Amino acid sequence: MAELNGKPATLADLQSLALTNYGHFTSMRMEDGTIRGLSLHLDRLVRDCRLVFGVELDRERTLNYIRKAASGITGITTLRVTVFDPALDMGRPSDSKDPHVLVTKRPAGAMPPPPLTAKTFTFTRDSAEVKHIGLHPQLKLRRDAQLAGFDDAIFVEPDGRVSEGGTWNLAFVDHEGTVIWPEAPVLPGTTMLQLQGLAAPRQITAPVRLSDLPTMAAAFATNVSIGVRTVSAIDDVQFPQDHHVLAELRNAYAGIPGERL
Template sequence: MAELNGSPVSLEDLQTLALTNYGHFTSMRVDDGVIRGLSLHMERLVRDSRLVFGAELDPEKVLGYVRQAVAHQSGSFNIRITVFDPALEMGHPGVEAHPQVLVTSRPTGAMPPPPLKAKTFSFSRDLAVVKHMGLFGQLHLRRKAQLAGYDDAIFVESDGRVSEGGTWNLGFVDEAGTVVWPDAPVLPGVTMQLLQQAHEQTTTAPVTLADLPRMRAAFATNTSIGVRSISKIDAVEFDSDDPVLDTLRKAYAGLPDERL
């Protein structure tokens, strides 16, 4: 399923995505009509449209497109809302933009997925605060990690701070049982924000590779996976069954419903 501004999308409309690849998006998991953090996803789209296009986006209109697009779907699935301007040319990105809304959906898996193994790479995302469409660097490192026998990549800033994963936020549980979110340039993920609000024993602090052996557990978060255990980062192994991870999952599952 793919609709642009509430109508079937054409191949011509999609050419800009393939050839220019300039825009931003958000992804949301729907479970029986409920989306955790729906209002935060809408806030992200509005904020990022200002940053990426210098344009205002009407969240109610966006929600209308989404509701129409998935009106006949039930159960659990993922929605992606991509905001881009089909008329924007690679040679003239500075013209006045008129962003459009593409809604697509795909199947989703059970939560939480099995623990993952991650390999670290020196890498900084462009404009980390925006969930933008420029994914080449992340996917290239994900591929390198998988070719090396891991599941995904974790990024390390030039100053040695660990930041985030390929397409997810990264968290740790320290020796005292406190949840530690890396203080580094990262995407302000919706799942991360919800967990920061729901779990009291939480802090944000710089985390370096040298700090990893002192962490009890590590985990990944995004809307598709919830809270996913990380069993290994490079050669450092973590407890995938740490009780704090179960506490986080219960806190996430117990968040107030936001119905689409």
């Protein structure tokens, strides 16, 4: 299923997206017609449209496109909303002022997935605050990590500050049980924002350097597809596969009610 501005998408409609790869998106996990953090996803789409295209995305119209595409779907599904301009000219991207809304779906995986291992790379995403569709650098580093025997990549700033994972936010738990979100250029993930809104456990945002990793009690990855996923190793630093704070976060996140489409 692929709908563009509420109508079935054609091959011609998608050609520009495939060839120019300029735009932004958000992915949402829908469970029986509700989406946890739906308002945050819409906020992201509106905000990123200003940054990527310089125009105001119609929030209500976009929500109606999502509703139409999701009509009749039951169970658990991942919906992706991609905003791009089919008329974009690679020679004149500054002329692109008519972004369209593409809604696609795919099966949703079990949550949380098994623990993952990650290899670090010195890297900062372009426009880290935007969930843009330019994924080549991240997927290249994910591939490199997997060829080295790890599951995924973690990005590190040139000054040694850890930032985020390939397509997910990263956080740590210290030995006092405090959750530490890295202070660095990262995507403001919707799952991260919802977890940060919890009353407990205690959470802070602070620089986390590679040299700090051995002092941490646990690590986890988070996005809408994985919830709170244990990170069991970063490079040669091992973390426990079970930690009571991660269990607390999972239970609290599961208890956040979804917003009905």
